[in-house]
Amino acid sequence: MNQAGQAARRRRKLLIFGGIAAAVLVVFVLPAETGFDPLGVGAATGLDEIADPDNPELERGMARMERQDVLALSDTAPEPVAGVADTWEYELAPYDSVEFKYTLREGAPVTFRWEATGPLNYDMHAHPFEGGVELTESYGVGEAQAMQGTYTPAFTGEHGWYWDNRSTDNVTLRLTASGPLTTSTIYAGGTAAERPIAGATQTIEGTVEGHEMQGAAAE
Amino acid sequence: MALAVPAFAHDVAEGDKAFVRTVDGPAIVPFMYLGAKHMVTGYDHIAFLIGVVFFLRRLREVALYVSMFTIGHSTTLLGGVLLGFGVNSYIIDAIIGLSVVYKGVENIGGFRRIGLEIDTRLAVLVFGLFHGLGLAAKLMELEMSPNGLLANLISFNVGVEIGQLLVLTFVVLLLGAWRERPSFRKYAFAANVALIIAGLLLTGVQIEGYFSS
Numbered sequence: 001m002n003q004a005g006q007a008a009r010r011r012r013k014l015l016i017f018g019g020i021a022a023a024v025l026v027v028f029v030l031p032a033e034t035g036f037d038p039l040g041v042g043a044a045t046g047l048d049e050i051a052d053p054d055n056p057e058l059e060r061g062m063a064r065m066e067r068q069d070v071l072a073l074s075d076t077a078p079e080p081v082a083g084v085a086d087t088w089e090y091e092l093a094p095y096d097s098v099e100f101k102y103t104l105r106e107g108a109p110v111t112f113r114w115e116a117t118g119p120l121n122y123d124m125h126a127h128p129f130e131g132g133v134e135l136t137e138s139y140g141v142g143e144a145q146a147m148q149g150t151y152t153p154a155f156t157g158e159h160g161w162y163w164d165n166r167s168t169d170n171v172t173l174r175l176t177a178s179g180p181l182t183t184s185t186i187y188a189g190g191t192a193a194e195r196p197i198a199g200a201t202q203t204i205e206g207t208v209e210g211h212e213m214q215g216a217a218a219e
Numbered sequence: 220m221a222l223a224v225p226a227f228a229h230d231v232a233e234g235d236k237a238f239v240r241t242v243d244g245p246a247i248v249p250f251m252y253l254g255a256k257h258m259v260t261g262y263d264h265i266a267f268l269i270g271v272v273f274f275l276r277r278l279r280e281v282a283l284y285v286s287m288f289t290i291g292h293s294t295t296l297l298g299g300v301l302l303g304f305g306v307n308s309y310i311i312d313a314i315i316g317l318s319v320v321y322k323g324v325e326n327i328g329g330f331r332r333i334g335l336e337i338d339t340r341l342a343v344l345v346f347g348l349f350h351g352l353g354l355a356a357k358l359m360e361l362e363m364s365p366n367g368l369l370a371n372l373i374s375f376n377v378g379v380e381i382g383q384l385l386v387l388t389f390v391v392l393l394l395g396a397w398r399e400r401p402s403f404r405k406y407a408f409a410a411n412v413a414l415i416i417a418g419l420l421l422t423g424v425q426i427e428g429y430f431s432s
Contacts, residue, residue, distance in 0.1 A: 017392075024385075032252050045248035053238040 057125060061137035064154055071124070071139045073149035078111035080178035081150075084199045088175045088184070092120070092165035099187035100175065101127075101160035103204050104153040110179030113148035114161070118171040120144065121164040128157040129206030158185060158208050187211075245367035247374045254378020257354065259386055263315045263421055264350060268383070269390055270322030270414050271343060273407070276398070281391060287340050289383070291347020292354060293376055299355025300363075300372055308356035309429035315353050316425055318346035319418030326411040354379065 031042025035051035042048035064070060090098055104110065124147070125138040137154065140147075153159055165171045182202050184195045192211070235253055242249070258264055271288065275281045298304070321342065324330060330337055354375075363371060397403050 017388075028252060032249070032256075046246050047249050047252055049242075049246070050235060050238045050249055050252065 055138065055141065057136045058138040058141055060135070061125065061139045064137055065139060068154060069152055070154050071149060071151055073147065077113050077148055078150055081109060081111050083110075083178060083180040084197055085178040086176065086181055086184070086197050088195075090173045090175075090186075092116075092163065092171045092173060094165060094168045094170065097162065097164040097188075098173075099160065099162040101158035101185045101187070102177065103182045103184065103206070104156070104159045105180060105182075105202075105204055106153050106156045108180045109150050109152045110177055110181065111148075111150050112175065112177040113146070114173060114175040115146040116163075116171050116173045118145065118165070118167055118169055120171060120173065121166055122147070123162040124160070125162065126153065126155070126157055126159040127208040127211060128155040129204075129208060130155070130157075132208050133211050156204060156206065158211070160184075239361040239363060242371065243364045243366050245370035245374075247370060250371045250374035251378035251381065254375040254380075255382035255385065256378075257357070257375075258379050258382025263312065263319065263353075264383075265386055265390070266319045266414060266417055266421075267315070267322060267346065267350070268386060269394075270319060270326060270411070272387065272391055272394065273322075273326050273411065281387070284340065284343050285383070285387060287344040288347040288350070289380060291344045291349075292351030292379070295348045295351030296354045296358075296376055296379070297351075297372060299352050300358050301369070303359070304352065304355060306352055306356055307429065308353060308360070309425045309432060311349060311353040311356055313422045313425035313429065314349045315346075316418050316420075316422030318349065319421065320415050321346070321418075323411045323413075323415035323418060326414070327408055 027039060027041050028047060031037040032047040032050040035042070035048050037043055037048050042051075061070075088100065090100070092098060102110070121143050122140070123138055124140040125136055127133055127136050151159065161175075163173060180202060181197050182200050182204050183197055186193050186195050235256075238249070239253070268285075268288075271284050272281050275284065295304075299306075325337070325339065325342075358372070358375065
């Protein structure tokens with residue numbers, strides 16, 4: 001074969017493979033990675049769910065917040081309310097995660113503020129004692145370095161946060177809260193540990209059936 | 220080095236984990252996609268495949284070795300998840316690193332020189348089994364829902380093969396183009412030494428990760 005013929009063949013090969021690559025990108029990769037779905041293949045096959053997974057807990061939490069006041073975030077640190085004041089500090093190694101929960105009674109507001117030395121992925125959520133993890137409600141999922149406000153439990157159970165450090169730096173987290181706190185539980189490294197609160201006199205009996213740390217698979 | 224470990228450990232990407240955890244029931248195409256993505260972005264698997272096909276000229280040979288690899292990793296991927304083998308993924312990933320070292324050493328004639336006769340087909344099959352165990356460990360960490368598990372698992376496996384085919388097409392074409400040039404003879408040895416170093420690096424990082432976990 002002559003030189004020109006070879007060059008033409010090579011160019012055609014390049015065009016074909018380039019075309020296939022571009023098609024795979026538009027039809028499969030973009031819908032799955034970004035949710036951009038010009039041909040609708042992502043929606044038809046469920047690929048777009050990878051980019052934007054359904055989160056039934058968050059949907060339940062959002063529906064709840066339309067019915068009643070649960071979480072009221074504020075710009076300034078909230079005034080402490082009557083009851084017990086509590087402070088908790090925790091250091092998250094790179095790619096480490098922790099979950100912290102207060103056991104709270106329905107309808108009794110607490111104020112809170114947490115601040116970290118770097119941005120953290122968080123999921124603020126609650127599990128009712130009646131119904132357990134099946135009825136978990138999320139009130140906020142995202143990335144932040146601080147969050148503060150007043151929280152009114154929609155039910156009696158465990159209420160708190162899951163934090164995930166996605167950076168390569170150690171991040172120190174500091175949480176303060178006040179109100180009718182009873183006890184708290186820390187879920188870290190796959191185990192749950194109860195953490196009593198100094199000065200707390202009230203107790204609430206109950207446990208969350210089948211609770212596992214959110215994102216435990218991230219370990 | 221310790222800080223670099225999470226970046227080196229070839230896991231299922233963070234965002235994809237959230238997806239897998241929310242799936243309840245069969246999701247054929249998404250799991251195929253995740254399987255293919257895992258292979259296409261999995262440098263440890265790719266490095267091994269490069270080693271395997273480095274000196275293979277004929278398509279029949281490529282097909283033979285790749286089939287051995289596929290039989291190996293499909294067996295342990297499906298079996299591992301369904302039977303719930305709990306193997307530490309650092310150890311598996313270290314062995315996967317060693318598989319890259321093995322192939323590099325074999326390609327430069329290292330085993331022949333010290334009088335060791337290893338049946339390459341068997342070695343590729345055995346390392347395929349380990350690669351599959353690695354995939355199984357990654358999937359089990361995701362706590363897939365038992366609802367639709369088999370369908371999703373098979374989809375993931377099919378996706379892995381599609382991804383492997385994509386990577387192989389690319390690698391075989393590239394190696395084929397390079398082989399025609401004089402620089403191939405000159406640098407083939409260096410390229411395999413580079414593979415060995417990459418394999419040792421992967422192994423070291425995983426061993427370090429094992430002891431610090």
